Amino acid sequence: MHNRLLALIIIIFFTTEVIIAQTLNQNRKRIEATRIDSAPKIDGILNDDIWSNVPIAKDFVMMRPDNGKKEPNTHTTEVKLVYDNDAIYISALMHDPEPSKIPAEFTNRDNFGNSDFFMVMINPIDDGQNPVMFIVTAAGTQIDSKVSNKFNEDYNWSAVWESAHKITKDGWVVEMKIPYRALRFANKPVQSWGMNFHREIRNLNSRYTWNHIDNQQGAWTQYDGLIENFKDIIPPTRLSFYPYASATTTTFDGETNFDWSAGMDVKYGLTENFTLDATLVPDFSQVGFDDVVLNLGPFEQQFTEQRQFFTEGIELFTKGNLFYSRRIGSAPIKPVEVDEDNETILRSDDKVQMLNAVKVSGRTKGGLGIGFFNAITDKTETTIQNNTTKEVRKETTNPFSNYNIMVLDQQFNQNSAITLINTNVTRVGDFRDANATGLLWHVEDKKSTYNIDGSVKMTNISDDPSEPNTGYAFDTSIGKHAGTWRWEIGYKFENKDYDPNDMGILFSNNEQGIYGFTGYRLLKPKGIFNDYGVNWYYNINFLHHSDTYTGTNSGLSFWANTKTRFSFGGNLNYSTERKDFFEPRQGSTNGVYFNRPERLNINHWGSSDYRKKMAIDYDFWYTFNRQTIKGVNQMSYGFGFRPRYRFNKQFSLIYGLNYSKSENQFGYVNSDDDNIYFGQRDWTSYNNSLTGKYTFSPISSLSLTFRHNWSKVPYNEFYQLNQNNGELENTSYTEQHDMNFNSWNLDLNYAWQFAPGSQLIAFYRNSIFSSNENATQNFFTNLDNLFSEPNQHTFSVRLVYFIDYNNLKKIL
Template sequence: MLQKIATCVTLLCSPILLGQTASSTELINEKLKNIPSPEKKRLSASRTSEKISLDGIIDEASWQNAELARDFTMHNPDNGKPLAYEKRTEVKVLYDDDAIYIGAMMYDDEPQKIMREITQRDDDGSTDFFGVSVNGYNDGQQEFRFLVTAAGVQWDANANSTTGEDTSWDAIWESNVKVTDQGWCAEIKLPYSALRFSKDKEKIWGIQFFRQLRRYRQLYTWNYVDNNKGTFEQQSGILNGLKDIKTPTRLFFFPYASFYENTNKITGAESQFKLGMDIKYGISDAFTLDAILVPDFGQTAFDNKILNLGPFEQQFNENRPFFTEGTDLFNKGNLFYSRRIGGRPSLRRGKLNEIKDENEILEDDYPEKINLLNAIKISGRTKQGLGIGFLNAITEKESVTMLDTVTQQRRKQIIEPLTNYNIITLDQRFNKNSSVTFVNTNVTRNGEFRDANVSALVFDLNTKKNTYNLSGDFKYIKINEFRDDPNKEGINTSLSFGETSGKIRFSVTGNYVTKKFDNNDLGINFQTNFLGTYGNINYRILKPNSIFNTFNSNMNVNTQIENTTGKLQGANVNFNFDATSKDNDGFGGGIFIRPTKIYDFYMPQVDRRYVQLPEYYEAWAYFSSNYNKKFALDFNPWGGTTSELGRNSYGFNISPRYRFSNKVSLILGYDYTKESNTIGIYDNDDITNIIFEKRDVTTSTLSLRSKIAINNKMTINVTSRYYWSYVESKDFKKLGEDGDLTYTNYSDLGSQDFSSWNLDCSYSWWIAPGSQLNVLYRNYSANSNEGLSRIDKDFSRNFNNLWGDNLNHTFSVSLRYFLDFNRVKNWI
């Protein structure tokens, strides 16, 4: 092995591989002083018939005659600065009938300082890394990024100039690395099935190589990327020389087997075994079909639920892989909130209480979610830049049992019918930096349940030099409520213009939303019936100076006017800045000012009623020390006050982290918030007698994340969260017709608390490319109390109650295996 490493170093340093003589060192040093050329660099790939061993050692003979890519320049923080010769990067590309191969040598005159933290897949951590971006159509729009860290951990993403990086996208590819006394080597194999490219006989691809020197927090690229011109995707180099290659049949199977054991002191133990399969099929060179035949989301991350005292629902992150991978097309226009699919029943429990008979009671537990039966999605983009996305999902019919306490008769009440969710997206890109998109979402429910259809036209236009942007949308919705409002229609439209280059940039936006715009069947929307205007101006430095590595400051001015009454429902200005020091510590802060009273039309939760909110002032700051150090700290204090005496709030978040070694790390977090004399709705059953509550709200959240990496294929992760929020009633106020609150002798009890606990301990092993074994132990509980006469603030008693009979235990094992049709065909 040592001999092989020595061979790698010798070849990389040889005149043949470098394409230069030893005396050319001075010429390279002189070249590095030159200003980067705006002309795109070109590199030719060399065909090989030799078997390339992916061992991180670049010693095959084919590498010697391949063309060399070098002369990297800094992307950030000092944009355009050449990479020093003693830390030069040299890259070569080979290809055969199955894949392209990238061999890279990252020289380093201090190899003992190369950072190599072992992390989970798609987490670069505190590491050096090398990566490549490939655009098979060379259109400056969309590319696939593959990155391998100096610890051998893979990271990949689907990236485009509009929505940025989608790291939930995962491809099947291979890589290996090796650290030497000259630096470190990386070998990457990208099968053609992981890429998208045209059918042209001779391919011309966009390509970019990049390298991070983590200890300096510096990112370098092969083709110079000007931070003041365009996007990363539009400034790649050119890869040519690829001839007579074809995309293989892209048919992949992901069979899985899962076992779950659920235990609770009250309900006892319950076991479940699942078998299923996901399928990915390349319909053409550009389009891919994904299908889940038997869904299994039992090992997705838990939701961080809170005590929600506001008028709007809590929005949760999507943790199901099918709905996170490659969904950039479906997110156009912000009409898609995937948690609607398989979410809460359409007939809410409160609505059920309204329509049930007087003597009826609910005999079953009310389900929190609906089962997903199956889902498919088709997505891709043609050579002409037309992106097409189609997603369809079906959820099953769900009923509950109602018992008549007088007659003892039972009946089934449908709370969610068989439901079809559908999205179609057509996205045309042009000029390498602009797009026009049509989006349609449709939810169809069987029977007399609500149906909804939303259509949108979205545009994003940029000047040729990427100096100005004009963007906007027009959204139209039609809902069939069957009973309440059979023809509900609404509009949401916006227009924005801004300067997108230079040190000083600005944008102005107008937004108009009608009262009946409600896209919450497959999207999420909180506010309607307003006219909004928004303005932003910001200043940034484009290169480090004597004080800052980076600096960015913003001023935002926003207003919203309610359409029906013309009253001001939003008015604020805020100033903020973010910076990093020369030691790569991050810090910043800002102030938020609402200089006048506004009217909240949502808090009363009654149509045409509103409550006045006073002037408000808030300030915050944050500090985030350099994560390269073993010990790092994040700290974020804030405080706010109103024009009303005693009505204020404050809080802080503190999160220390410690990296014991490249394999073991620990992150703690504590978040505390205190709101004094705040107000919130308490009772609105009678629209003429709307009662608000004056209250104090105290919230604490304690979290822990720990990682133990056995190697770059196996990790053990522990994640826990303890949340506790309690409300102490002060007095009650009645809402007047003008939005004022006046004291009332309402005597009900309003104090309440909510606490929750989650713990996940997981073992993950990537047993082969695309194949993973997961073992998970989870326990969780929640406790909620309302109408308390007093709040017990004793932490230990609250925690013990939470860990009592409510604690649920889940143990699960899941094996997901990747099968390539081409390999299976050869087996057969």
């Protein structure tokens, strides 16, 4: 069955007709590319002769908020573009009657801050879906991003390019040099590129673009202008090396360890459109901390990826949600089996070491994206000693493992795509292997008004090679996403055997449901609003295995942005009585569930104007159940308060406080062969955070990140779950389950870009983790007890140097 379905998917994929159409951008602006013999000096001063007698991109049009309005005479923009054998060069002259008031906050790379900015969108294949962005702020900060599938902006993608800016008496100026090594383009004697220029003017709360972007239909990437007749430019050898060296010292509970590492990342252009990225002897000693919280639910906590290799250029590999990169190099998959009365663990590897990783990705001239990913992790072991015989044995907790992804993504019509993706995990020895395959589709009509979106997926798990376990998932919807009124309706299911969690993440399977929404949005300013929207959603849920109805969710949401840049919104959410088949931790196929009562939730959020020195984000929420459990009313509530203050263009701080309280919550605590026990508990959580930065210059900054999460959970009563009707019954169960949980992290980071693409980073972390049963103490007593726990201190220095093969070749 598996081979037949896979063959059918491949036949459908490769027989898809590829039709290129341009229906939304018929009146695109055009200018001629001008070839030069000598490059301008990139200094932000437009006095080079080459800028004379060059076609000007001008007459910008407002993108937002008043879409389609012409630029004011006081804030006109003029852009010029020239090129030679090595790069394209762009100058932008941006008039402003009050140059001294132009927002220009210093930030580190890839952060906008409170600054005006100029942006270049470049799409050499002119497909309307996959441009790259190069941005310079009024403070001189460089920002770059790769856009995929019209909406996904990957700011982890980084290129090496040059820029300079000046604030003048008439406004401000940008000069840019973008080397061809930063772009992917065809090797043709004459070619034209899709390009657009954006200008953000914070004081006017507006963004303007050279080629008009209509917000009624399609995506902004489909509205590029055209730079015509680039002649005789040859794609260079795209080969870059990033050798690194790092040293780390860690002190914990009086013991100090020192470690060092050296390795290299490599980027190589295999062809004019495909790039190989490799990390050899990877080092992730300076990644940020995870926002760990107390988890009493039936599902794992999902963490954000912070390793650069797994965040940059992975847009092809994340299609279909079959790739959760934290699976690679995470905790071992096999628990250690130890005789607690007669054995002692001498050494245990709690983290899997990644040995190397490679990814190849690109897109052909016909719009076919191809991606290949491979990573290899080392074996981990636990060393165990017999207390009587002193015999030592080793138990493998994670074998030598190989992770693979293969993706084929055919784009067409500048708005649609069909994707085939396969992920595979192969583990050495008597461990499970896993395979997942998905066929995905997103098809829009030529005017980008209506779309059909969906997927069919299959997983194959081999704990025993003779008895593979195959599962399926399906999801499809049809909707309208253009104009003021939008809607969608869809159906999805995952059967009981669908399991992509060896390389992906799925919290629950054996589910099916009907879902959808309808919404209205304001697309032009009206009254006090720049825009606003109202949405109503619904979900009708069933088990897939037995078709058991489990409950319905529905809600109404509202959001708005005012002309004074105050953003706010809220939600009213409703859930019927629900059968929860996951909280009892028995699997969703054996008929055991917990009855959850009817629930109503209301929440509100707001955000003030970030252009001002002082700004505040806030939210609050309240949830209550319509029925009692065991005669007890349940409710939960909380709030968040996050003020930020910008002292000057270089220094800013953001403080965050989040508080939540759940009263008389009921949840799983334990089980034995015959019984499942639940507890009635109060759950209080505090989350304090502080982030700050001091930016010495656009290439040098000091940043602080602090977070303390505290949760206390005292239990009041215990009950036994009736496995026939999902109700709770009295019991004599009395074990201890109170929890007092603390996670403390403080990171201090200094980064200096001492040369293009090269960095020196010094890093310090202080971390404390504590979990005990003292669930009744107050905040300050808890803090005193936390500081008595052993602290871990980590200090690391890392040097990365950028080497471009083309420059190296010239030197040699």
